[in-house]
Amino acid sequence: MNRTLITSALPYINGVKHLGNLIGSQLPSDVYARFCRAKGHEVMFICATDEHGTPAELAAAKAGKNVADYCMEMHDVQFELARGFRLSFDHFGRSSSEQNHLLTQYFAGKLAENGLIEEISEKQVYSNTDKRYLPDRYIEGECPNCGSPDARGDQCENCTKQLEPTDLINPRSAISGSTDLEVRETKHLYLKQSKMREKLDNWIKQKSDWPILTTSIAKKWLHDGDGLQDRGITRDLDWGVPVKKGAVDWGGMEGKVFYVWFDAPIEYIAATAEWAAKNNKPKEEWERWWRTDKGAENVNYVQFMGKDNVPFHTLSFPATIMGADDNWKLVDFIKSFNYLNYDGGQFSTSKGRGVFMNQALDILPSDYWRWWLLSNVPESSDSEFTWDSFQQGVNKDLADVLGNFVSRITKFCRSKFGEIIPEGNEYGPREFTVINQLEERIASYENNMAKMEVRKSAADLRAIWSIGNEYLQDAAPWTLFKEDPQSSATIVRFALNLIPLYAALSEPFIPDATDTMVTAMNVDKLWPENISNSLTLLKAGHKFSVPEVMFAKITDEAREEMNEKFSGKK
RNA sequence: GGGCCUGUAGCUCAGUUGGUUAGAGCAGAGCGCUCAUAACGCUUUGGUCGCAGGUUCGAGUCCUGCCGGGCCUACCA
Numbered sequence: 001m002n003r004t005l006i007t008s009a010l011p012y013i014n015g016v017k018h019l020g021n022l023i024g025s026q027l028p029s030d031v032y033a034r035f036c037r038a039k040g041h042e043v044m045f046i047c048a049t050d051e052h053g054t055p056a057e058l059a060a061a062k063a064g065k066n067v068a069d070y071c072m073e074m075h076d077v078q079f080e081l082a083r084g085f086r087l088s089f090d091h092f093g094r095s096s097s098e099q100n101h102l103l104t105q106y107f108a109g110k111l112a113e114n115g116l117i118e119e120i121s122e123k124q125v126y127s128n129t130d131k132r133y134l135p136d137r138y139i140e141g142e143c144p145n146c147g148s149p150d151a152r153g154d155q156c157e158n159c160t161k162q163l164e165p166t167d168l169i170n171p172r173s174a175i176s177g178s179t180d181l182e183v184r185e186t187k188h189l190y191l192k193q194s195k196m197r198e199k200l201d202n203w204i205k206q207k208s209d210w211p212i213l214t215t216s217i218a219k220k221w222l223h224d225g226d227g228l229q230d231r232g233i234t235r236d237l238d239w240g241v242p243v244k245k246g247a248v249d250w251g252g253m254e255g256k257v258f259y260v261w262f263d264a265p266i267e268y269i270a271a272t273a274e275w276a277a278k279n280n281k282p283k284e285e286w287e288r289w290w291r292t293d294k295g296a297e298n299v300n301y302v303q304f305m306g307k308d309n310v311p312f313h314t315l316s317f318p319a320t321i322m323g324a325d326d327n328w329k330l331v332d333f334i335k336s337f338n339y340l341n342y343d344g345g346q347f348s349t350s351k352g353r354g355v356f357m358n359q360a361l362d363i364l365p366s367d368y369w370r371w372w373l374l375s376n377v378p379e380s381s382d383s384e385f386t387w388d389s390f391q392q393g394v395n396k397d398l399a400d401v402l403g404n405f406v407s408r409i410t411k412f413c414r415s416k417f418g419e420i421i422p423e424g425n426e427y428g429p430r431e432f433t434v435i436n437q438l439e440e441r442i443a444s445y446e447n448n449m450a451k452m453e454v455r456k457s458a459a460d461l462r463a464i465w466s467i468g469n470e471y472l473q474d475a476a477p478w479t480l481f482k483e484d485p486q487s488s489a490t491i492v493r494f495a496l497n498l499i500p501l502y503a504a505l506s507e508p509f510i511p512d513a514t515d516t517m518v519t520a521m522n523v524d525k526l527w528p529e530n531i532s533n534s535l536t537l538l539k540a541g542h543k544f545s546v547p548e549v550m551f552a553k554i555t556d557e558a559r560e561e562m563n564e565k566f567s568g569k570k
Numbered sequence: 571g572g573g574c575c576u577g578u579a580g581c582u583c584a585g586u587u588g589g590u591u592a593g594a595g596c597a598g599a600g601c602g603c604u605c606a607u608a609a610c611g612c613u614u615u616g617g618u619c620g621c622a623g624g625u626u627c628g629a630g631u632c633c634u635g636c637c638g639g640g641c642c643u644a645c646c647a
Contacts, residue, residue, distance in 0.1 A: 012647055055646060124645090135645045154645065162643080216574050217642070224573070229644065260647065307575095307641070338575085338641075380583085381576055382640060389582075392596065400609060408606030415605080455583075459595075466610095473603070473611040481605095492605095549607055 002041040003298060005289050005329070006033045007268045008087075009305035009313075010050035010095065013074050014059035016081065018347040018356045019385060020340040023373040024306035028335065028454050030087045031374060032302065034508040035449045037088075038527040044289050047082070048093035048271045049075045052240040053260035054135055058175060067239045071096060081357045085366045086511045091278065093271030095263055100270035101241045104263040108233070109246030110324040111191065118190045118230065119252065125153070125165050129178035133186070133236040134165075138175060141168030187252055189243065190230040191262070196319045197228045203322075203330075204314060213307055214336045218314035231316060233262040265317035269328075293327040302333045302452070310336050335452045338378035343386050343567070355385070355566055363562065367510040368394050368551070374509055375458035387563045391554040398510070402465045402502065403550040406517060409472060409495040410546040416481055417489060423540035424490030431494050431535075434471050438464065438501075439531050445505065464505060468498045496521070496544070497535040501528055513550055520547035 008029040011017050026047060033045040051071045060070035071094070079092050094100075111117050124133045136153035143151035145161040152174070153165035165171060172179045193200075204218045222228050234243050240257025243250045269290050276286040288295030303313055313334055321328045341347070347354035360369050372393045376383050413422065445460035472495055481488040503517035504527045518525050521544045528534035538544075 010647095014647090050647070053647065137646060155643095165645090213575075213641095220573055220642075221644075224643075231644075235645085259645085264647080308647080311642090311644075312647090341640095376582075383582085389596090393582090395607095396596070399607060404607055404609050406606095408609075410606095412605040459584085462595080469610050470612095472605075476603075476605085478605045479603085551607080553607065 002036070002039075003289075003300065004033075004036045004041045004043050005296075005299050005301040006036070006043065006045045007301075007303050008045075008047040008089075009303075009309045010048050010264055010267060011078060012053075012055065013049045013051040013071050013078075014055045015074070015349060016077065016356045016358050018342075018349070018354050019360060019369065019373060020342070020347045020354070021306075022085065022357055022369075023340050023377055024337050025304040025309075026082070026087055027085070027370060027373055028337065028377060028452070029302075029304035030085075030089075031454060031457075031508040032304070032335075032449070032452055033088055034511070038504065038507060039446075040527075043090070044272060044275075045088060045090045046093070046268055046271045046275070047087070047089045048091075048095055048267050048274075049078055050260065050264045050267070051075070051094055051096040052237075052257070052263060053235075054132075054138065054237065057132075057237065057239050068096075077358075081361070084361045085357065085370065088511075091271050091275035093267060093274040095260075095267040095270070097267075097270055097274050099273040099277070100263060100267045103270045103273070104241045104258055104266045105244040106246055107266055107320055107324055108189070108244070108250075108258065108262075109248075110326055111320065112245050114323055114325055116192045116195060116319075116323045117233075118192055119187055120190050120232075121185060121187045123183050124186050124236065125171070126182050126184045127173040127176065127178055128180040128182065129176050130173050132175075133184075134173060134175070134181070136165050138173065139165045139168060139171050139181070140174045141171035144169055186236055188232045188256070189234045189250075189253065191233045191316070191319060191323070192230050193228045193315065193319045194230050196323060197222060199322060200228065200315055200318060203318065207334075210334055211336055213338070214310055214314060214334045217307065217310040217336075221311050221315055228315060231259075231261075233259045235259050261312055261316060262320070265312065266320070290329045291327050292329055296329040299329060300333070301329055301331050302335060303331050304335050305337070307336050307338055310334070333452075338380075338382045340373070340376075340378050341382055341384045343384065343563075353567070359566075364554070365512060367512045368398065368554075371398055371458075371510055374454055375462075377454045379453075379455050387559045391556075391559045394551070395553045397462055397465075398513075398551040399553045401462060401469065402506070402513070405465060405468045405472070406499055406502075406520075406547065406550060409468075409492065409499075410520070410544070412478060413492045413496060414546050416485070417492065419543060419545055421496055421538045421540050421542040421544065422489035422492055424486055424488070424493050427490065427494060427535075430471075430475060431490075434467060434494075435531055435535065437467050441467065442505065442528070442531065449508070458509065461506060461509060465502060468495065468502070471495065471498075493538070493540065494535065497538045500526070500537060501531075501534050504528060504534075516547050516550055520545050 006029055009025040033043055036043045057067050060067040063070055075094050082092055125139055126133050139153035142149050143156040144167050148156055155162050171181055201222050234256045237257050241263045243253040243256045272286040272289055290296055321330050342354035372390050441460055441464050448457040475491040477488040477491040499517050499521050500523045503514045504525050507514040
């Protein structure tokens with residue numbers, strides 16, 4: 001049996017994510033996971049909240065909560081939203097879990113053992129008022145280059161010059177505005193990625209089938225300037241995984257934690273361990289996904305992420321895995337995405353611009369969002385959400401093409417034959433032609449799905465739905481009924497049989513609609529392995545019911561209202 | 571500044587290793603149908619493929635330059 005391990009980039013903990021975050025990894029990974037399951041793969045689909053780092057601490061402080069409580073609450077919020085969007089994770093973990101603490105410390109220990117960790121003493125800015133070290137971008141001041149008063153410690157946004165925090169004139173804390181800052185000497189661990197450069201380079205070179213977006217970013221980091229740089233993997237923070245060498249304390253590293261980007265990818269593994277613990281499964285059950293010496297050698301591991309995550313998944317995390325040199329599973333394929341913009345600009349949490357996951361579900365059910373987002377996923381370049389496009393895509397594809405097909409044939413049958421599959425004759429040439437068309441399109445659909453070509457898959461699916469309307473129009477059972485009800489019944493039986501087929505094929509994109517169709521037709525969901533056979537599943541005499549309108553249309557008034565509401569006036 | 575991606579019909583996008591009349595969906599126009607969520611089907615109008623050179627028997631596809639859009643540039647994650 002095919003075994004597929006799928007991970008989605010971890011959403012950060014500091015708030016509800018917007019639609020751009022959703023379509024950037026979670027949603028496409030869910031489509032792929034559902035497809036693999038439907039094709040009979042054994043699937044492990046993992047996601048988690050990424051809970052460490054300065055922004056989490058600040059968000060908690062702002063909410064007036066201690067960071068552990070805050071993260072627990074936000075994890076629950078994100079978990080519920082994931083359910084709301086029907087994301088079918090086998091486990092949605094937390095990077096703050098005990099499992100991740102242990103594994104992160106284990107990996108650090110292994111890397112140290114293998115000579116890949118270096119202790120470096122460096123100077124960091126400390127804020128006495130905030131009682132914390134400040135990351136470069138949390139220090140603001142006047143730009144020495146252009147004089148902008150709001151330059152950040154890593155870069156001036158006004159003149160784009162790269163800066164060091166000590167370059168700033170009159171530096172202040174971005175958190176409190178305090179100028180009571182001092183430079184302190186502090187020791188940190190660095191992952192010697194530079195030593196792994198050749199190995200990583202050779203590995204990336206083999207991946208000619210990966211998206212260009214993925215490999216070009218990796219190559220840039222490998223070859224730019226002096227090549228791949230070592231990376232600090234510890235921070236002076238309270239909240240995080242305490243720095244340890246495996247199970248033992250790390251001298252000189254007291255009070256420090258691992259950098260969020262070191263522990264976050266390890267959470268993919270740890271979350272699988274969380275899954276095992278939660279389901280009372282032994283250690284072997286998660287190790288067979290992650291240890292090539294314990295069953296993972298035949299696992300196909302696919303990662304999904306936005307382009308901002310690519311360097312960490314193509315270089316840092318593989319450096320950790322390779323560097324540990326202990327039979328851990330490396331990723332086989334990285335599917336990366338561009339950004340979704342909102343109506344001519346970026347989504348913005350601070351400006352209240354764009355649609356966030358909770359708001360989206362308040363407006364319309366998840367299928368609407370899933371369909372539009374997936375059929376417009378930023379695959380080859382950045383793409384853009386507009387209410388106009390959303391209304392048009394949803395109304396046309398879901399309401400008119402699919403929803404109306406289901407509606408017209410079930411209602412026609414009910415009025416002429418009742419809510420029961422009529423018998424009629426054997427299928428004839430017209431039906432065989434349609435079967436051929438379906439076979440062709442479904443083959444294309446499956447091929448594109450297997451390649452994770454999401455947009456093309458959506459286009460195929462839509463074309464498959466459309467075949468039903470073309471058939472009905474051509475066969476016109478309503479005309480035939482007047483003189484030859486028997487032949488009309490054949491057409492109705494065939495058309496009704498399309499509904500379970502559509503239900504199964506549509507499930508990766510619009511799972512709720514699949515449930516509606518399956519329930520209405522009173523059948524089990526079954527991925528078609530043989531199209532001809534699958535269109536004879538509903539036999540004469542089988543009872544069904546006419547479903548409620550599957551997709552109500554978005555009105556012009558509603559569109560205008562939403563457009564106004566989310567434009568981010570303030 | 572450097573690097574990467576991108577520019578194909580009004581809009582959103584496909585265009586395989588360069589090969590005959592450049593495709594799809596939406597929008598527009600016309601016709602048809604009346605089972606259906608004023609839905610559906612058929613036909614059809616739109617493109618000197620950003621611009622200028624070059625390579626080639628042949629370029630949307632390769633090369634060079636220019637113009638426009640986007641992203642990344644390592645302490646946000």
